[in-house]
Amino acid sequence: MTVVVVEAPAKVNLSLHVVGRRDDGYHLLDSLIAFAGVGDTLTAAPAEDLALHVDGPFAEALAAALPAGAENIVLKAARRLAEAAGIAPRARLTLTKRLPVAAGIGGGSADAAAALLALCRLWDVAPPREDLMALALGLGADVPVCLQGRAANVSGVGEGIIDAPTLPPAWLVLVNPLVAVSTPEVFRARRGRFNQAAPLTEAPADAAALAEALRARANDLTKAAVTLAPEIGTVLVDIGALPGCLLARMSGSGATCFGLFAAEAEARAAAAALAQTRPEWWSAAAPLLSDRPR
Numbered sequence: 001m002t003v004v005v006v007e008a009p010a011k012v013n014l015s016l017h018v019v020g021r022r023d024d025g026y027h028l029l030d031s032l033i034a035f036a037g038v039g040d041t042l043t044a045a046p047a048e049d050l051a052l053h054v055d056g057p058f059a060e061a062l063a064a065a066l067p068a069g070a071e072n073i074v075l076k077a078a079r080r081l082a083e084a085a086g087i088a089p090r091a092r093l094t095l096t097k098r099l100p101v102a103a104g105i106g107g108g109s110a111d112a113a114a115a116l117l118a119l120c121r122l123w124d125v126a127p128p129r130e131d132l133m134a135l136a137l138g139l140g141a142d143v144p145v146c147l148q149g150r151a152a153n154v155s156g157v158g159e160g161i162i163d164a165p166t167l168p169p170a171w172l173v174l175v176n177p178l179v180a181v182s183t184p185e186v187f188r189a190r191r192g193r194f195n196q197a198a199p200l201t202e203a204p205a206d207a208a209a210l211a212e213a214l215r216a217r218a219n220d221l222t223k224a225a226v227t228l229a230p231e232i233g234t235v236l237v238d239i240g241a242l243p244g245c246l247l248a249r250m251s252g253s254g255a256t257c258f259g260l261f262a263a264e265a266e267a268r269a270a271a272a273a274l275a276q277t278r279p280e281w282w283s284a285a286a287p288l289l290s291d292r293p294r
């Protein structure tokens with residue numbers, strides 16, 4: 001039996017500038033997005049109907065986070081792809097949920113992109129790239145970049161995707177205090193002027209140079225997110241104090257923050273130290289990826 005397994009790596013907003021606002025209220029962003037070597041896993045197998053089973057450490061959290069009557073984005077992706085391909089959506093899907101939910105690292109977006117990739121293979125369909133990207137954007141702002149699977153300077157509300165230069169070898173420590181922050185509330189709470197776009201155009205030579213490039217940029221949603229969830233401020237301070245940490249920053253609208261490290265050993269030691277001092281937080285050490293695992 002054909003079983004397709006696709007990894008759904010966390011997306012990380014290494015920088016995020018809010019550069020304007022659309023007439024419909026959506027904010028225009030300029031964000032350097034890369035991936036981390038930690039994520040969910042999506043498995044697709046042939047079946048007579050469409051079904052999804054969720055397991056893994058955050059399966060219960062996901063069930064609790066889905067509003068009544070809302071469908072998992074994986075099922076939405078499956079139905080829309082089948083509709084576009086003119087076939088019936090038949091597959092047994094399994095999602096192993098390792099990423100915290102509504103956490104600013106695009107778990108849902110990564111899962112949706114993984115479902116599209118897995119089902120294109122399982123159903124042997126290949127919609128034109130443009131159609132697939134449009135379908136992805138209809139599922140969520142970060143689904144196209146997750147589908148592209150390459151570090152990118154992302155603009156607009158997620159539709160402008162330009163490959164970023166290859167990022168140097170580096171490690172991330174991802175930390176989430178397991179407090180929920182609502183994306184719309186964070187955007188509503190944001191104050192201040194709009195920022196300039198600052199796409200990364202030159203490949204940093206090493207992790208220290210990447211940190212320097214990132215220090216010249218920011219996550220413009222941090223202040224608003226910290227106001228709504230002060231724990232995020234504590235997370236940033238704690239990450240910044242870890243030996244070897246080159247930069248501490250929030251991803252997306254939070255609450256997940258990351259520390260950037262040059263070496264695997266430092267990152268692993270940092271994550272282990274945090275697990276000791278803050279056992280109530282979620283943390284993971286993972287390589288920074290320019291390309292999603294294939």
Ligand SMILES: C[C@@](CO)(OP(=O)(O)O)[C@H](O)COP(=O)(O)OP(=O)(O)OC[C@H]1O[C@@H](n2ccc(N)nc2=O)[C@H](O)[C@@H]1O
Pocket residue numbers: 013016025026027028029031103104105106140141142156157158183184185187251252253254
């Ligand atoms: C902020 C980012 C950065 O990568 O990531 P996350 O923190 O969600 O991971 C994304 O732009 C998240 O985009 P998207 O996936 O569309 O966010 P949603 O949760 O659907 O948006 C919820 C609400 O947030 C506001 N919103 C969202 C995106 C945006 N560019 N401008 C906005 O003003 C809108 O009020 C929208 O209705």
Ligand SMILES: Nc1ncnc2c1ncn2[C@@H]1O[C@H](COP(=O)(O)OP(=O)(O)O)[C@@H](O)[C@H]1O
Pocket residue numbers: 062065066067071072073074100101102103104105106107108109111183252253254
């Ligand atoms: N497979 C999924 N994984 C995570 N969230 C999902 C999924 N399907 C639907 N959702 C909904 O999407 C919301 C945003 O989740 P997520 O993508 O994890 O966060 P973020 O957009 O902050 O990166 C969740 O609160 C949940 O209601």
